[in-house]
Amino acid sequence: MGIIDFFVNLLSDPRAAIAGWIIALGPIGVYSPLFLIVFVETGLVFFPFLPGDSLLFAAGVFSADGGGLNVWATLIVFYVAAILGNTSNYWIARVFGSRIIDSGKVKALTPERMAKLDHFFAKFGGLTIVITRFMPFFRTFAPFIAGTGHMNFAKFTVFNVLGGVLWVTLFVLVGYFFGGIPFVQEHFEVIVLGIVAVSVAPAIIGAVKAALNARKAKKAAATSGDVEVK
Template structure:
């Protein structure tokens, strides 16, 4: 059977690479900046379906099945390790890395959004919430490293967020696959769109809030989090304690 690989299509990637590919993609999407465009949420959801009784039906491959125990062990480990790698890269070379100009893939606005989340919510809440927001979950990790959030503090919240994100979405897909076995084709596409839509909701809310703030506050009074990338290398309000580990 000839496979046509589409790196933006989670089902295509799972069919092509299987369990090992899923784990590598989760690591890359959360740990390396060039992986921000990979479909993390839909990949986890479909991987859960691939471990259910509807696997062969959904992937149109007789005998195709993923190991749920291996997914539940491997996906959190790769998600946590990837984010920790991103934090390390930010701490070591982040300032130079983020000084690059905009390109087709890299945009300074990605860094600004990640910095804004850290500034608004504090390290703990931002690290956990970012797991469910595409692009932000990739860029927040190195930004946290640039801003000096301690590796131990980051690891604590990274572990919580990584477990909730991976295990929650995997089990959602697994449950749906087993429940709708035999008729899942009618529900799969809407479910994937729902997962993607929910993950994009915080981004849309942030866009609306930013536009309202820009209309209500004179340009000279805008904070660094909404005005531009100049905040990198400084510690936003509310994060100083996170650097020392006294507040999470």
């Protein structure tokens, strides 16, 4: 229950989690869990549910004057964690990808998500690594799919660095510049939920569209079959 409570509290209120770490670990030690959470979310396909966007935003809030964190240290730690996380994910897929997929143990790697990412790679190429940085779940799976054969490592690294820097910079600096506004302070949990909702929206819309298209295709196939029988 302890680990479950930890993840529930982290997901629901990352601000309280960071405040607790600052008190318990100090202004330097606090960067260890921050690094670890972003690294694990982006580096291991088993943890796509970790709160990357909201954690970056909350850390940005604490990086403002008097918050306990230094904005430059926060940015650098998250840059390194995001880039190394994706790199780790890529090489895990490169070496073990087919076995992981075939085992079926990663339930989140559904055929639908795999197909969606295949579509992204076909349409956007390397920019998929940048685009999916801003999409929870997909940002965890995109480097994994890239490692299974969609992209060579040099090209992947260019887009990995670009996407990691853009993602971290956006969410940390939004928290840094706007986190001190009284309205944001008073409605922090609601704003965090809003960030999560906005981040997840493209994935939900894509899933709904895919389901509708599949239903239309199934209905069209059934209609075609009826016509042939007649």
